[in-house]
Amino acid sequence: MEKTTSPERSLPLDAQGILALAARSMFELFANASEGMLLVDRQARVVWINDQYKRFLPALGFERVEDFVGHPVASVVQNTQMHQVLETGKPILIDLLNNQAGTFVVSRIPLRDSAGEVIGALGIVLFDQPETTLQPLINKFALLQRDLDEARRELASQRHSTRRSKYTFASFVGTSAATVEVKRQARRVAQSSSPVLLLGETGTGKELLAHAIHAASARSRGPLVSVNIAAVPDTLLEAEFFGVAPGAYTGADRKGREGKFRLADGGTLFLDEIGDMPLGLQAKLLRVLQEGEIEPLGSNTLQPFDARVIAATSRDLAKLVREGQFREDLYYRLNVLPIRVPPLRERLEDIPALVEVLGEEIALHSDAGQPELAPDALTLLAAQAWRGNIRELRNVLEQAVMRSDSSRISRAQLQAVLSEAGIEQLAPAVTPKGSGLDGMLSPAPSLRPLAQQVAELEQQAIAAALAATGGNKLAAARMLGISRATLYERLDVIV
Numbered sequence: 001m002e003k004t005t006s007p008e009r010s011l012p013l014d015a016q017g018i019l020a021l022a023a024r025s026m027f028e029l030f031a032n033a034s035e036g037m038l039l040v041d042r043q044a045r046v047v048w049i050n051d052q053y054k055r056f057l058p059a060l061g062f063e064r065v066e067d068f069v070g071h072p073v074a075s076v077v078q079n080t081q082m083h084q085v086l087e088t089g090k091p092i093l094i095d096l097l098n099n100q101a102g103t104f105v106v107s108r109i110p111l112r113d114s115a116g117e118v119i120g121a122l123g124i125v126l127f128d129q130p131e132t133t134l135q136p137l138i139n140k141f142a143l144l145q146r147d148l149d150e151a152r153r154e155l156a157s158q159r160h161s162t163r164r165s166k167y168t169f170a171s172f173v174g175t176s177a178a179t180v181e182v183k184r185q186a187r188r189v190a191q192s193s194s195p196v197l198l199l200g201e202t203g204t205g206k207e208l209l210a211h212a213i214h215a216a217s218a219r220s221r222g223p224l225v226s227v228n229i230a231a232v233p234d235t236l237l238e239a240e241f242f243g244v245a246p247g248a249y250t251g252a253d254r255k256g257r258e259g260k261f262r263l264a265d266g267g268t269l270f271l272d273e274i275g276d277m278p279l280g281l282q283a284k285l286l287r288v289l290q291e292g293e294i295e296p297l298g299s300n301t302l303q304p305f306d307a308r309v310i311a312a313t314s315r316d317l318a319k320l321v322r323e324g325q326f327r328e329d330l331y332y333r334l335n336v337l338p339i340r341v342p343p344l345r346e347r348l349e350d351i352p353a354l355v356e357v358l359g360e361e362i363a364l365h366s367d368a369g370q371p372e373l374a375p376d377a378l379t380l381l382a383a384q385a386w387r388g389n390i391r392e393l394r395n396v397l398e399q400a401v402m403r404s405d406s407s408r409i410s411r412a413q414l415q416a417v418l419s420e421a422g423i424e425q426l427a428p429a430v431t432p433k434g435s436g437l438d439g440m441l442s443p444a445p446s447l448r449p450l451a452q453q454v455a456e457l458e459q460q461a462i463a464a465a466l467a468a469t470g471g472n473k474l475a476a477a478r479m480l481g482i483s484r485a486t487l488y489e490r491l492d493v494i495v
Helices: 011-032 082-088 137-158 177-190 208-216 234-243 281-292 317-322 328-334 350-365 377-382 390-405 411-419 450-468 473-480 484-494
Strands: 036-041 046-049 092-099 102-112 118-127 195-201 223-229 266-274 310-313 337-341
Touching: 046 328, 082 102, 082 118, 137 350, 177 208, 177 337, 195 208, 208 223, 208 310, 234 473, 281 328, 317 328, 350 390, 377 411, 377 484, 390 411, 450 473, 450 484, 473 484
Parallel strands: 195 310, 195 337, 223 266, 266 310
Antiparallel strands: 036 046, 036 118, 092 102, 102 118
């Protein structure tokens, strides 16, 4: 039998030398120009990292190189896809990697021997600060992805006459530590079928997150049915939930009416403002959740249903339980997978990205152009308490756009909108020019605004992170969940 040879073996000697030189040169180029490289063997163990990659070890939780190298890559790098490259032999040329060290743009390339067998894989960190270098592109992609998702859902609803989720995790805009954490928790609970309880103030995006959890779950092909309990009169809630049997009472539909639980069968039922549910109905809801059966009004027949429940509230349920306004047993039934959705004042770093996305939505649904906010206007937005959270931010931004004769929004225009809305404006402080924080809060003689207190806490956290990392600014930024540019801005203010 004739022995086969690889294409490289059949090349002339000088061509083989050129090919080997090119491979070595490309490897050295990536090793020096990239933000980091690592190699794994056929068993997916890390066998080598370059000097640039060693910078990430403290943020990943490793003090020594030997604690990282020699271990399975999945145990030292969260959310890695290197094992997929080893299994399929196909490269992943461009991808976003999110883990406790931050967000990275990476490439993953399989390595083969002379017989063409996969013997390992090479991981390359192309960018380690995509939130700063690629943020406009990421925002554009998120908006396009959301529009595509909405178009697909609309087509699906037309074809199947069923309810679909309107949002995905890409719709929950932001790269702050608080935002990344809540999305991590939400992605995790999406893989479960247990009840989820979303806790947070009005306007923080609880409904959006409920849609995203459904879209990422195994029930995504099923319906998503929403009920705003606060918007339905108490006398109609039972019929809304459980349905009505044919001819149950005078004026009832002769064909009967299906309730939300039946409509959500095979999918997800989102109960918004669960804290406003009447006590009398809470007992029936508890029994339904325990038994997995409903009994329509006017019927003696139990109907099984299979729906995952996601509840949300802006009220303190634990306090309502103590006050006897919410059943303790129902509270524990719903509070299996709780997620606290942070208010906007705890994720102020996301305001520029939110303004970008909200501005595009406003421009899309009006004749106005994409708004551009002056730097001091953005600073003013970051100085507000935002009691209405993202909903209030959108309202203020939309008012400013509608009042402006151009797409450029100044600080004075925003001040006028805030004043007329009755929102207390906080005075700007004198900060180093070019620090990126010009116009932040200044304490009145007898008052300490929230932003000042937040800034002091930031300084303490930065100092602690720098001490823990031996002054390594990149590692400190990773520990704090902020970009390196943001850390430098904060350091300018401290200095």
